[in-house]
Amino acid sequence: MPLSDAAAWDAYIAAHPDATPFHTRAWCEAITKATGHRCHLVTARDADGALTGLLPLHHIRSPLFGQALVGSGFAVDGGILADNAAVAATLAGGAADLARSLGVPSVELRGGPLPGGAGWTREEGIYAGFARDLAADDDAELLAIPRKQRAEVRKAFESGLTVTTGRSEQDRRDHYRIYATSVRNLGTPVFHKSLFSCVIEAFGDDADILNVRNDSEVVASILSLTWRGTVMPYWGGGTADARRLRANELMYFALMRHARAKGCTRFDFGRSKLGTGPFAYKKNWGFEPQPLVYARWLAPGETARDTNPNSAKYRLQVDLWKKLPLWAANRIGPPIARGLG
Numbered sequence: 001m002p003l004s005d006a007a008a009w010d011a012y013i014a015a016h017p018d019a020t021p022f023h024t025r026a027w028c029e030a031i032t033k034a035t036g037h038r039c040h041l042v043t044a045r046d047a048d049g050a051l052t053g054l055l056p057l058h059h060i061r062s063p064l065f066g067q068a069l070v071g072s073g074f075a076v077d078g079g080i081l082a083d084n085a086a087v088a089a090t091l092a093g094g095a096a097d098l099a100r101s102l103g104v105p106s107v108e109l110r111g112g113p114l115p116g117g118a119g120w121t122r123e124e125g126i127y128a129g130f131a132r133d134l135a136a137d138d139d140a141e142l143l144a145i146p147r148k149q150r151a152e153v154r155k156a157f158e159s160g161l162t163v164t165t166g167r168s169e170q171d172r173r174d175h176y177r178i179y180a181t182s183v184r185n186l187g188t189p190v191f192h193k194s195l196f197s198c199v200i201e202a203f204g205d206d207a208d209i210l211n212v213r214n215d216s217e218v219v220a221s222i223l224s225l226t227w228r229g230t231v232m233p234y235w236g237g238g239t240a241d242a243r244r245l246r247a248n249e250l251m252y253f254a255l256m257r258h259a260r261a262k263g264c265t266r267f268d269f270g271r272s273k274l275g276t277g278p279f280a281y282k283k284n285w286g287f288e289p290q291p292l293v294y295a296r297w298l299a300p301g302e303t304a305r306d307t308n309p310n311s312a313k314y315r316l317q318v319d320l321w322k323k324l325p326l327w328a329a330n331r332i333g334p335p336i337a338r339g340l341g
Contacts, residue, residue, distance in 0.1 A: 009041070012051045013081075020111065021203070021227045022075035028056045030202035031073045034195040035338050037061070040069070042094040044087045053082030055091045055112075059104065062339020066305040068106040069099050070341040074195070076129075076271045079112025079295070088113040092120065096297050105302035108341075109295040119297045128289035130269035130282040131230070134260055141256055149284045153253050156246035162213045163254040167200055171209040175235075178211075178221040180330050182237020187321040189333035189340075196223055196235060210255050212238075212247045220247035222255060230266040231259035252285070307340050 006025055013019045021027055028039045037058045044053040058073030072078040082088040092115030095107045109115070114122055135141040142150055164171075172193070180190040200207045203225060212220040222236030233255055238248050256267055269287050272279040283289065296304055321329065 008051055009054065012054060016081055018112070019081055020075075020077045021206075021225050021232070022072045022078035022111075023054070023056060023081050026202040027075065027199070028058070028072055030198040031058055031195075034192065034198040035073065037073055037338075037341070039072070040098055042091050042098060044082065044090050044094075052084075053080065053087040053091050055080050055095055055109075057095060057098065057107070058341060059102065060339060060341030062336075062341075064336060065307050065339045065341075066106075067104045068108050068305055068341060069095065069102070069104050070108045071095070071110065071112075073341045074191075075110060077111035079109040080115070081112060085113065089115065089117070092117070092297075096120075099297065099299065105299045106305060107297040111292075111294075114293060114295045115297070119299070121296055121298070122293055123296055124291060124293040125274065127271045127273055127292040127294075128279065129271045129292050130287035130289060132267060132287055134256055134265055134267050137260075138257060141253070144286055146284060146286050149249075149286070152246055153249045156250035156253070159245055159247075159250065160214075161219075161245060161247055161250050163210060163250065164213065165208055165210045165258055167208050171211065172197055172200065174211055174218040175209045175221040175223055178218055178239060179223075179235055179237045180333075181239060181326060184324065184326055184329040184333075185240070185322060187317075187319065189321065189336040190330060191235075191337045192334035199223075199225075210251060210258060212242075212251045212254070214241065214245055214247070219245060220251045222251055224255060224259075226259070226262060226264060229264050230268050231255065231262070231264045232268045233270060 009025050013024050031037060032039050037060055040057045040059065042055040042057060043051060046052050056072045056078065057069040060068050060070050060073060080088045080091045082091055096119060099107050135144050142153065145153060176193045176196060183190045206226040207223065209221060209223050211218045220238035220242045222233045225232045225234055242248055259267060269282045271292055272282060279289065298304060
């Protein structure tokens with residue numbers, strides 16, 4: 001199906017109960033606009049020509065990390081979306097055929113039905129997702145948080161920090177500064193700022209930024225998506241002072257409050273790698289980890305690309321990256337991060 005067939009794409013996503021924001025035309029077009037990675041749409045149709053399944057794949061190219069078709073780019077979910085298992089198998093075969101025709105050695109799927117058959121493998125034991133229903137009000141939300149973390153949230157209430165939400169250019173500049181600082185401190189290259197703006201513009205009121213301020217200075221910031229009653233904190237971070245000020249505690253609790261005001265009933269804390277600080281932090285909030293299983297197709301004789309910053313392969317680079325001045329990390333980082341997909 002051509003990407004220009006917007007109405008059919010949008011209608012299928014709107015009707016399918018398992019669709020995610022990462023299947024949408026809004027996401028796929030935003031990623032292509034911000035990164036230049038072309039989006040291919042693998043589809044299946046019935047005898048009457050109606051869509052029965054689709055799989056958006058971004059063609060990620062990187063001199064450092066190699067090539068892959070990723071469903072979908074820069075997402076934590078997505079993958080095959082189909083009416084039934086037979087259609088899902090057809091889409092998986094179409095994805096492998098597309099990779100062969102483009103000379104791409106790998107297809108990476110993050111979510112959806114997991115394909116089997118020649119060339120396909122499953123990857124598990126790396127990531128877990130964290131999601132639960134929101135409580136009815138602030139008091140109930142506090143009681144849903146385990147005692148030790150609840151005490152930290154209560155202390156954040158007394159810190160004098162303030163919270164704002166918005167989508168303005170100033171909100172975006174503040175968010176990018178905080179996010180870029182945070183990922184530099186973790187040793188990870190930052191995405192180009194256009195990625196965040198393109199996603200915000202594509203999702204409209206279903207994407208916004210929540211900033212936490214100490215006096216007038218932003219010390220923590222999160223860009224979130226809203227999808228079918230679920231708020232998804234997606235890109236966020238804090239300054240070196242954020243932990244001392246408990247800004248992150250206030251940020252996530254305030255986001256829960258903000259989400260309820262928008263009519264949301266569920267909070268998706270996102271994925272984290274097993275054994276990491278973020279994994280433990282989300283458990284401390286009372287979220288139970290749910291194992292995530294991904295799928296990968298490899299052409300014969302090929303090896304999977306390695307984009308894991310925790311890999312021993314990148315240990316030295318990560319340590320060096322943490323020492324870069326922020327201006328240098330922000331200049332060098334986006335061309336590298338563009339290839340992560």
